[in-house]
Amino acid sequence: MKHVDVTDFRLTPGQILLNATVVGVIIFLCSMLGIWTRPSGLLAAFWPANAVLLGLFVRLPKLAHPLGWGAAFLGYLTADLITGMNWELSVFLTAGNFAGVAMGVFLFKQLAEKHRLLKQPLSIIYLILVTLAASVAAGIVGMAGFPYFFDGLAKDGFIYWFATEWANYLAILPVMLTLPRLRLGLIRLRRKQDCHLINLHQGLALLALILGMGLGVVIGGPGALAFLVPGLLWCALTYRLFTTALVILCSNIWVMLTISTGLLDLGVNVRDFLILESFRMGLALQSLAPLAVASVMNARNELVEQLRHLATHDSLTHILNRPGLYEKMQPELLSKKPYALLMCDIDHFKLVNDQYGHACGDLVLAEFAKRTSACLRESDIFARVGGEEFCILLTDCSHHIASDIADRICQACSNSPFQLNESIQIDVTVSIGLVYFDEQQSFSIEAILSLADEALYDAKESGRNCVVMNLASA
Numbered sequence: 001m002k003h004v005d006v007t008d009f010r011l012t013p014g015q016i017l018l019n020a021t022v023v024g025v026i027i028f029l030c031s032m033l034g035i036w037t038r039p040s041g042l043l044a045a046f047w048p049a050n051a052v053l054l055g056l057f058v059r060l061p062k063l064a065h066p067l068g069w070g071a072a073f074l075g076y077l078t079a080d081l082i083t084g085m086n087w088e089l090s091v092f093l094t095a096g097n098f099a100g101v102a103m104g105v106f107l108f109k110q111l112a113e114k115h116r117l118l119k120q121p122l123s124i125i126y127l128i129l130v131t132l133a134a135s136v137a138a139g140i141v142g143m144a145g146f147p148y149f150f151d152g153l154a155k156d157g158f159i160y161w162f163a164t165e166w167a168n169y170l171a172i173l174p175v176m177l178t179l180p181r182l183r184l185g186l187i188r189l190r191r192k193q194d195c196h197l198i199n200l201h202q203g204l205a206l207l208a209l210i211l212g213m214g215l216g217v218v219i220g221g222p223g224a225l226a227f228l229v230p231g232l233l234w235c236a237l238t239y240r241l242f243t244t245a246l247v248i249l250c251s252n253i254w255v256m257l258t259i260s261t262g263l264l265d266l267g268v269n270v271r272d273f274l275i276l277e278s279f280r281m282g283l284a285l286q287s288l289a290p291l292a293v294a295s296v297m298n299a300r301n302e303l304v305e306q307l308r309h310l311a312t313h314d315s316l317t318h319i320l321n322r323p324g325l326y327e328k329m330q331p332e333l334l335s336k337k338p339y340a341l342l343m344c345d346i347d348h349f350k351l352v353n354d355q356y357g358h359a360c361g362d363l364v365l366a367e368f369a370k371r372t373s374a375c376l377r378e379s380d381i382f383a384r385v386g387g388e389e390f391c392i393l394l395t396d397c398s399h400h401i402a403s404d405i406a407d408r409i410c411q412a413c414s415n416s417p418f419q420l421n422e423s424i425q426i427d428v429t430v431s432i433g434l435v436y437f438d439e440q441q442s443f444s445i446e447a448i449l450s451l452a453d454e455a456l457y458d459a460k461e462s463g464r465n466c467v468v469m470n471l472a473s474a
């Protein structure tokens, strides 16, 4: 079945025009960068525009509107024409650029999103294959026009286009594909930890890479490229996928710059066209090893995170379970500010199970968790610690706030019946034992829970559907 991107239909003409303008401007700037960094025609190696266009169209498919393609065409053409190229040659070069990008967009569309975003180790193999095909497409156009425009052999045209495209795609695309949440050109970082200062381990990894770069320049020779490998691998084991891709791109640019300026002497004649192309591809392919390591680490970290979540959360109510609560009840958290612990137990819950069945009992538990969560503050910790027993840790609160919250939970249950399905409505009440601790007091987690259990027992004894509060004394 043909896949239709419904988001296309939601764009207004104004948005489509704005998107196209953004694409056109980005491609113009990238083309200018490529032209500007081309020293005396020989090392026109850094041509980011195609990889950036492909990355944009893969990450934001709504940009790949016919107007977006048209704007990209104008972006390429304008950069060429204002830097003195004749329009015939410019159209030929742009056709080569488009052939590669179109092939890449088509093939990436056939892949699952996890592979498009390089989230699985196998994604790196797909990246190699897709960019290989895109570079062959560009190479075929290059081969067709090379004899006419450059008076060279068609075979050389193919090699030149193919190698340059492949090296650029492999270096730049990983950065585009792993860029955290691209929204209108703004980067929204997913986790707080991304904003933290890099830690010592990450700093050392970067230092190892810089050392490798420096050693390569000092020692030189054909092995100099491999000096980057330890630093890159260390980065791959330490940084997130996007950061690793960025570090790889920067180190590749460094190598290309030091070679083109003569700072890095590989001991081979990089002015020889075939040696240069072989070198470019070797550099790009070498970068895939650390990228694959980073991708494996990414998949592993996501798996560990999923397992950790499963181990610390209750699958029925999606709140913390007992181990999750213990993990959060850090002694240092409990020693600094006054806090309260609420032990909640649904009244006569056994009757619900007996009368309506276990499945309805489960619905009551889930609804209780939902109603209770709505009564809590963001900082409160809520866990299911037994069958129909729930525990709430209220950090940094007065005993007034604690008893207010406990009353609110009781009312949230008793005020309106629980609607289990279209025909079943039941009245549910909850008993709550509350213990309040000021910051002077120090108790073990077990002692805290046991004191709350005693208060809960008193609440049950007092007739249920009520809160009993104990002020703990050390």
Ligand SMILES: Nc1nc2c(ncn2[C@@H]2O[C@H](COP(=O)(O)OP(=O)(O)OP(=O)(O)O)[C@@H](O)[C@H]2O)c(=O)[nH]1
Binding pocket: 345, 346, 347, 348, 349, 350, 351, 353, 357, 358, 359, 360, 361, 362, 365, 386, 387, 388, 460, 464
């Ligand atoms: N549906 C469902 N029932 C559970 C679950 N875990 C425990 N239970 C049931 O919860 C009931 C707990 O009953 P009791 O501990 O006797 O207490 P109660 O009926 O709530 O009475 P009081 O606490 O004295 O008001 C038992 O029938 C358990 O089988 C669960 O995950 N789902």
